[in-house]
Amino acid sequence: MxxxxxxxxxxxxxxxxxxxxxxxxxxxxxxxxxxxxxxxxxxxxxxxxxxxxxxxxxxxxxxxxxxxxxxxxxMDRKQVQETRRSLFGFTLPKFSLGGKKLDEKDDTNEIESTVQSVRRAGNGWSFVLANDAGTWETSDGMATAPKIGDKIRIKKATMGSFLGSVGFNRGVRFRRVQ
Incomplete structure (x- = not known):
């Protein structure tokens, strides 16, 4: 109506x-x-x-x-950037510190890391990444099984989602869990 x-x-x-x-x-x-x-x-x-x-x-x-x-x-600017990078993948509210938006122009849009550990998780895989890049899961199957030491790249995609690659697998949908 x-x-x-x-x-x-x-x-x-x-x-x-x-x-x-x-x-x-x-x-x-x-x-x-x-x-x-x-x-x-x-x-x-x-x-x-x-x-x-x-x-x-x-x-x-x-x-x-x-x-x-x-x-x-x-905190200096470098510490703010490192903190932002460590929180990449989490949905956080937009806020400022003391009315100042810190480092707004240097928003992290992707991370690159290596797989430290990998295990099956439902229909997909669960990865622990090096350099405090967190734990991520996929819900899709992959053409080749991922292994420890594989390079992983995760980028922000549309509507709060994340796409990336792990090893030889491309176009993998990711979700941050820790």
């Missing part, structure tokens, strides 16, 4: 939706640095050298203690 809308409603309906969603977009939280980091940066404004050094020492000690107690996590 299709509902017929008058022409005016066809024009006004999208405008009303945009007007209702605009405040939600405008109210998005602003990226903020941790208070501890702001306090450290504020030490720069102190003109007297002894007081400035004392301020830096106190704030660096506080940052170090917070990091050791897991109250503060410090």
């Amino acid at each position: 299709e509902i017929a809308l008058p022409n005016r409603a066809k024009i006004l309906l999208p405008a009303v939706i945009v007007a209702l969603l605009a405040p939600a977009v405008a109210a998005a939280p602003e990226a903020r640095r941790p208070e501890m980091f702001d306090k450290l940066v504020a030490c720069r404004a102190i003109t007297e050298p002894t007081q400035r050094l004392a301020c830096y020492d106190a704030q660096v000690s506080a940052l170090d203690a917070a990091e050791k107690n897991d109250d503060l996590v410090i």
Whole structure:
């Protein structure tokens, strides 16, 4: 059953939706640095050298203690990339850290690894990959049985699926399980 809308409603309906969603977009939280980091940066404004050094020492000690107690996590871009690579294949929500989208332009679209272990899993195979690339399964049969040491390549495909190759088998559908 299709509902017929008058022409005016066809024009006004999208405008009303945009007007209702605009405040939600405008109210998005602003990226903020941790208070501890702001306090450290504020030490720069102190003109007297002894007081400035004392301020830096106190704030660096506080940052170090917070990091050791897991109250503060410090990661460089390389660590972020390695973490993303290790999570390749899992469906994760899109989120940002402190309002910043880290490394958005370097999204991992494929992995290459070698098979560390392989076993039958239902109609397909289960693989444990080297370099913390996880455990993957196939649901399809393959022309040749995969073996330890085979090169494996998995790429993102459409609608959240993954396609790749293992050994001489091409066009294999994969699913990440661990």
